[in-house]
Amino acid sequence: MYVLSVLVLIGSGTVAGVLFAVALSTVPALAAMPPDRYVYTHTLLGRNWDPTMPIIVLGTTLLDVVLAVLTPGAVPRSLIIGAAVCLAGVSAVSHLRNVPINRRVHRTDPDAIPPGWQDPRPLWRRWHTLRTALAMAALALNGLAVTLPS
Template identity: 85%
Template sequence: MLNVLAVLVLLGSGTVAGVLFAVAVSTVPALAAMPPDRYVYTHTLLGRNWDPTMPLIVLGTTLLDIVLAVWAPGALDRTLIICATVCLAGVSLVSHLRNVPINKRVHRTDPDAVPPGWEDPRPVWRRWHLLRTALAMVALAANSVALTLIF
């Protein structure tokens, strides 16, 4: 059972880190280069399929990490897995408390009628996204090292 958990945790944390990294290095710069109307339109299209897929992967991997921490044979393994769990919980919190509210605000904006003086959310959204990307990368590294030590 430990082997199955290990595979699922690495698959989940790797997917989260990979998706967030890809968004950070490709999607965010592309969106930043767009005029506001194209940004609003494109952001709305890109955001359609993230929910519930990514929250399920993040929260599911967090739960699997909790189970793995209980079953970890050594103190260092357990500590690293707990670190990964906290980082994945941080990804979820940043997403739900910071990025999602910004997304909802953008989705309420009509791309054909972006008001003058519109407050561009891209710089703030980017900072929060980079934080959750860093948390996801630390989670993947902690899980990888812990599972390398276990096996």
């Protein structure tokens, strides 16, 4: 169970860290760009996220479920279940909200931004902020669960 605890901390820490870094640095940089540069840069940045991040998020969610089943105490088990729910939320927000926006941006020709182009950055940022908060909560819940005294 010790190895499983370490793995959920590594997974949830990676998810929280990546999303926090994107929120802190990438989102403001993209917001400062003119639309053509934004579309071009966003497309370049998005190339390596799939399938890496979905695997980490869903894999850690699964590990949390397994850890919850194996954890004897009600309080740590509840915290781990909460972490799994938060990570499932990260996946849901990513898949249902951010990914469709990403696909729309990737279909946009940066050299031919259409008149009346609807800038997706504010909406994307709001959804990203939500999934970042969920990821941070998952990390906190996992951290508490595995460090509670027995």
